[in-house]
Amino acid sequence: MERVICLLIGYVFGLFQTAYFYGKAHGIDIRQHGSGNSGTTNALRVLGTKAGLIVLAGDCLKCIIAVVIVRLIFGESHPDTIYLLCLYTGAGAILGHNFPFYMNFKGGKGIAATAGMILSFHPYFIIMGVVVFFGIFLTTHMVSLGSLMVYAGFMIEMVICGQLGVFGELTQMQLYEMYAITFFLMVMAYWRHRENIVRLIHGNERKTYLLKKNKANVETSVAEASEEDADQPK
Secondary structure (H helix, E strand, O other): OHHHHHHHHHHHHHOOOHHHHHHHHOOOOHHHOOOOOOOHHHHHHHHOHHHHHHHHHHHHHHHHHHHHHHHHHHOOOOOOOHHHHHHHHHHHHHHHHHOOHHHOOOOOOOHHHHHHHHHHHOHHHHHHHHHHHHHHHHHHOOHHHHHHHHHHHHHHHHHHHHHOOOOOOOOHHHHHHHHHHHHHHHHHHHHHOHHHHHHHHHOOOOOOOOOHHHHHHHHHHHHHHHHHHHHOOO
């Protein structure tokens, strides 16, 4: 029952679509621009760096808040399984972000929400996530590549930390349960990035730039995204 409660708490918080609400506040539906995705990267490309950072913070924060609430509720009564319950909460937030019922289950790709889960899960994971993502992003300017590598790293580190006893008194079966949840989230992320993966393979994945001196590149990326949407059958 605790697992279901945590999953639902996460899903409810995940329903807050930061990019969608930010776009609406500025008179646009983010789903009708750029890649059509209600997430950080599309907000960055369509609405600019400030919007991208706000959306990133919002999507991270909703997962962090959900995990904090679960720790407050179950931290004392279930200290031996709190990491497992937090993982269920993070998974719920990612599902809520990716599949919001009030938006016909069309949300984002869950990377910013995953970042929030990693930030609130265990300090060891923060270092891995930051180094892997920014190391790849700052050298390639490809958000998708950095995101996919973070998930691969998250999966590997989860297994290593679990087997080393970092998560306390969890049984081996509970650890397997954590590995299964993490693997499910990784597969879902890769599936939702399948078009990005195809472009990465063919060497034509769009790049994302943060600095003002790269504004022209950002505008080009937005134009390319819009052209791709226009070419797709409605």
